[in-house]
Amino acid sequence: MTRAPSIPDGSRVAVDGDRVPVRMLVLWCPDWPVTAAALAAGVPAHLPAAVFAANRVVACSAVARASGVRRGMRRRDAQSRCPELVVFGEDAGRDARMFEPVAATVEELTVGVEVVRPGLVAVPVRGAATYFGGENELVELLLDHVSVHAGMECQVGIADGLFAAVLAAHRCLLVEAGTAARFLAPLGITELDQPGSDRGELVDLLRRLGLRTLGAFAGLTERDVATRFGTAGVLAHRLARGRSERPPHRRRPPPELAVTESFDPVLDRIDAAAFTAKTLAERFHTGLAAHGLACTRLGIHATTERGEQLTRVWRCAEPLTPQGIADRIRWQFEGWLRAGEGDRPTAGVSQLRLEPEETVTGRSLQFGLWQGSSAGSALGGLGGEQAPATERAGRALLRVQGLLGPEGVVTAVLDGGRDPAERVRLIPWGDDRAVAGDRQAPWPGRLPPPSPATVFARPVRAVVTDSLGTEVDITERHRITATPHRVALGTGPARRVRDWAGPWPVAAQWWDPHGRGALARVQVLLEEADQSEVALLLVWQGNDPTQNRPLWIVEGMYD
Template sequence: MSAAPRLLVLWCPDWPVVAAGAAAGTPPLAPAAVFSGNRVVACSASARRAGVGRGMRRRDAQSRCPELVVHPHDPDRDARLFEPVAAAVERLAVGVEVVRPGIVAVPVGGAAGYFGGEAALAEQLIDEVEAAAGVECQVGIADGLFAATLAARRAAVVPAGGAAEFLAPLDVAELNQPGDDRGELVELLRRLGLRTLGAFAALAERDVAGRFPRDAVVAHRLARGLSERPPLRRALPPDLTVTEEFEHPLHRIDEAAFVAKTLGERFFAGLARHGLACTRLAIVAVTEAGEERVRVWRCAEPLTARSTADRVRWQCEGWLTARDRPTAGIVRLRLDPEEVVGGQALQLRLGSMGRDADAAERAGRALVRIQGLLGPDAVVTPVLDGGRGPGERVRLVPWGEPRVPATADRPWPGRLPAPSPSRVPPEPPPAVVLDAVGDVVRCTERGELGYPPATVAVDGGPPRRVLGSAGPWVVHPPPPAKGPASARVQVVLEDVDGDVALLLLATVGENPQWTVEGVYD
């Protein structure tokens, strides 16, 4: 086991809303929310009092709070405006680490001794941030980043060695912090009756590793008040640092953004070659006048190439736009891995690095941009859900909404057995199904065919001989809907290019209308 270091975490509540309001110049007390993919990602206290909550759809949020101020999600803005807060903390304590915009962590030891104790340090930092940056904040102190972050949300100082006791009564949902994506694990634990962090922590680690998803081991360590991962007990290669020097100093944000992308890919690729991933990144900038700026970013999850580039870009934007910006342009940027873990902690495809590692993330961002231009229903993804026929089982869900089946666990009498057709035409073509004497094949209400099908002609084409068939499966319309029942039949047809298997659908009765509902490849 590795004991977690004692940290002070300073938390600015609802920071995305605070930053968006400051950038837009809206009243600070007005109810406001930040939206991404038509969902609330953060909202102000006044909006929460009106019934707005994280994850709520935009129309639902505005129906509960008509005067709600709507802001777009902009991580670059949040990080850029957070730099003055980090700089204010750095004036009183060394070793400042930005966890994410809105949260900074500081080692407690030295600063607490200088200011006369942990409580005195917390008061000094709150006063300094409110005076220098003009924002409200809360401070928590505990062993480990996870416990200290939860302590900050409660403005608590947890005694040394008391992290596990502090965490034990808290809801297991606390494991699903922003950026951690542990929602499925939380739901699984609740279904098992493990509703508190203490109940989860009481499980043996070997049982968690063998019976839960991979990320559960990290979550289990957090619930026990330990550090996220055991220390890496190996010497680090000397060539992990990445440095870039510029012939023309960087003065503009767009220049920094271009450089950040290249540096992020180089840094990630260098770590991946040694089987490592970074969880604490130091960004060092040197200006033409010899000034040096340093900022450390701490990450709960190992950095990818894209997330590394994001932090470099955010930090450069913060430095270049702050009131105490450097007096000259940046001529050198250096990335130092302050803390690394084994590369298996990165849950990516084996061998993925550089551009390929972040393909899914880039695609997700592009889809959100399209939604911003065309509306939330312009981008949808399929979910396999409940239903009787193959077309009925596919439900389209707007991008960003939970892709969870809603009716898959219902009985669905008359459901088509596996396997399902590989192709379902959007407009089912008509078919003529005849028996051996040339009469149209009919299906009775009891689910019986008058005679077995002998030939099938699709969409006016030539009739083809039926080599085999299965069914029918009769489906009655659910109440209160009215109309004739329908029947599905699987057939294999003789063809010069190879046998073809089709799923046919017909109305039950004297005058059946046959169509091709699916094709089996």
């Protein structure tokens, strides 16, 4: 590709009211999970291999692809197409540990190396390209250096912004400065669903709406995207337009948000580091959350007992959760402590510091702070980090609430009361779900369990008759006048009663002349025309003054 003069990194060049993202170089090792697994197991590179999770292919080698193996394929299908396929299990720790020497090799030539994920590193271009005489010279030198010293075949791409640079690396391209949007436009919309991005549902929806390329999606206005797809859609839209993965005005993290921990005895085992990582990650995440922040670039700095300094920066597309922070600490320790001779630290780690290299505000948290909140408890009490599906449901509900108002989305709370209707209290989404009444109070006249599964919002009139066709009534002493034989609902035909129970009298609002007065409930089991059965909860409400006959209504229906 013919290259034009580059725009200096970090300069605020206005393009459609936005600035050009920092120019990034991305080094990508294709099929890294398979490569790492094969290296760890000593499997030769010429054998077909694949990594499986949940019995499906998540990564496969080029030799396996030549035999017809593809991502997402079931294990049985993959092995039927390639009987000699070498099978590996998914192991994120192994992938990170095996990739550490590659990242260290890149760091020998450039500064500011960030591990996006195992198999992919990114580095700002400006300084290194100036030092080595240009971007082409930097790419050639880096490819040779990694091939010789790390023994890995890799691909390099350069473009404005991390997203475009990753796709350029997949194609071994150097995209001209300022032309990222033009480069991205003809690419398929599925490119948005990069590993770790969690955009599969959004991409599927865009495809069903007819948006098959990044250019078609970028052609929509940001307001329309925000209205239809919310925050996740706006972020993806920025990427499709060739902008940075997050808005440019990011907050500089206060220095007191860094977390430092000293160890005595020192950390020299992976299991001890993994145990410590969980506690340290919780402290780090809690400190950020108290300031309404979340970390998107995590700096892990370690000092060994002999004064050696170990540093690595992890970049993430989404705000890190405590589990994500702990995983990256563990992966990094595996890479450090299991490195080869000469690269491994000579002593255990005596001090560890976590530093937020980059943060985003609370609006970008995507409900990662649900744990213990009213929103989390509204969907079963699971924290956002523990239930991704719960997070997606919460985002959808808040989006609807923004369109319809606070009262437009409500959830049910089981409260105290006598009848099924008054026991269920509807509260707006996000409000306090505390129980107002005492569920365990005696509640005289309360309906015995089980409660009906369906409670009708509008009363349905019923006519209850005995075997002679006389309407059944309730006496002043709360006795039923005859055995229910048939029940007619509304204007429908009468259905035979197979069984019944009750009545359960309730003195409701006896002090109010306009109240309901005495009530009585009866459960009936009706026989349907197709020989099936339906159970109903009937309520006797006295006499209908307009017709001088017993007034029965259907209050609920049992499953």
